[in-house]
Amino acid sequence: MLRERDIQIHTGEFIGEVDDETVYVGDDKELDYDVLLWTGGITGQNVAEKLDIGQDERSHRLHASSTFKTSEDNVFAIGDSALVDQPGDEPAPPTAQAAWDAAEVVGENVKRAMNDQPLKEWRYKDKGTVISVGDEAVAQDVKPVDGADQAIARVLGNPFGGMPAETLKKAIAARWIAKVAGPGRAAKAWPDM
Ligand SMILES: Cc1cc2nc3c(=O)[nH]c(=O)nc-3n(C[C@H](O)[C@H](O)[C@H](O)COP(=O)(O)OP(=O)(O)OC[C@H]3O[C@@H](n4cnc5c(N)ncnc54)[C@H](O)[C@@H]3O)c2cc1C
Numbered sequence: 001m002l003r004e005r006d007i008q009i010h011t012g013e014f015i016g017e018v019d020d021e022t023v024y025v026g027d028d029k030e031l032d033y034d035v036l037l038w039t040g041g042i043t044g045q046n047v048a049e050k051l052d053i054g055q056d057e058r059s060h061r062l063h064a065s066s067t068f069k070t071s072e073d074n075v076f077a078i079g080d081s082a083l084v085d086q087p088g089d090e091p092a093p094p095t096a097q098a099a100w101d102a103a104e105v106v107g108e109n110v111k112r113a114m115n116d117q118p119l120k121e122w123r124y125k126d127k128g129t130v131i132s133v134g135d136e137a138v139a140q141d142v143k144p145v146d147g148a149d150q151a152i153a154r155v156l157g158n159p160f161g162g163m164p165a166e167t168l169k170k171a172i173a174a175r176w177i178a179k180v181a182g183p184g185r186a187a188k189a190w191p192d193m
Contacts, residue, residue: 042094044081056083067119068106076110078102084122092124096176101125130169169193 002009010025017024018038023031044060054063054071062070062077064084070077078084079099084092092098105122112119170193178186 042080048081053077066121066123067109068102068122069109069113069119074113076106076113078106084124086124097127098124130165130172132169 013025013029015023015025018036021032023033023036025031042059042061044055044062046060048055048060048062051062052072053075055061056063061081061083062075064070064077064082066085068076068078068082068084070082079102080094084098084102086092092102101124102122105120109119170190173193174186174190177189
């Protein structure tokens with residue numbers, strides 16, 4: 001969709017510097033800009049920098065095993081502030097989906113640690129991805145329903161769009177609101193989603 005609109009996409013390149021007019025990419029590429037939208041990625045908490053706990057040098061995200069234990073026996077780390085070990089090279093992703101799932105297990109593990117019991121290993125399971133793409137967007141491989149093509153989804157590897165994807169996106173948000181603030185609040189928020 002972006003390419004059809006003649007938009008150039010550069011990936012896998014490192015932005016070294018930005019000034020009022022120019023983005024400096026890699027060693028020799030410069031891009032002038034009118035509007036810059038920077039989504040620079042995930043960083044840990046500033047306070048972590050001062051802690052003597054194993055962490056990534058640049059982001060200060062704390063290294064944690066798949067039990068969420070850090071280099072300190074009595075410190076556990078989850079969510080965006082942590083790099084939680086998983087099988088393979090990549091840590092668990094910095095998403096709400098992973099943080100929420102991890103929270104259920106870390107609570108249990110803190111209790112177990114206090115009782116000198118073995119800790120549970122956590123494995124991140126990707127439930128899928130739902131993306132808002134705007135009213136006019138139509139994704140490849142996805143057949144949208146007229147007037148209801150505001151989201152695309154991939155659940156268990158199968159992409160779909162249209163009303164089912166839009167409803168799923170709303171349902172995910174409503175589920176979260178219901179969990180933290182009750183079903184009444186979720187129902188009230190539904191029309192504005
Ligand atoms: C724009 C945006 C869109 C996103 N969309 C999605 C999405 O669609 N799906 C998805 O899965 N993930 C999404 N994410 C990622 C998701 O929000 C995070 O991965 C998730 O919130 C991480 O949870 P967390 O509990 O680790 O951190 P947070 O949710 O950031 O919670 C940390 C909390 O700690 C508080 N805090 C910080 N410092 C202190 C301090 N010193 N003392 C006390 N409290 C403190 C903060 O105020 C905050 O409330 C999105 C993120 C952004 C920014």
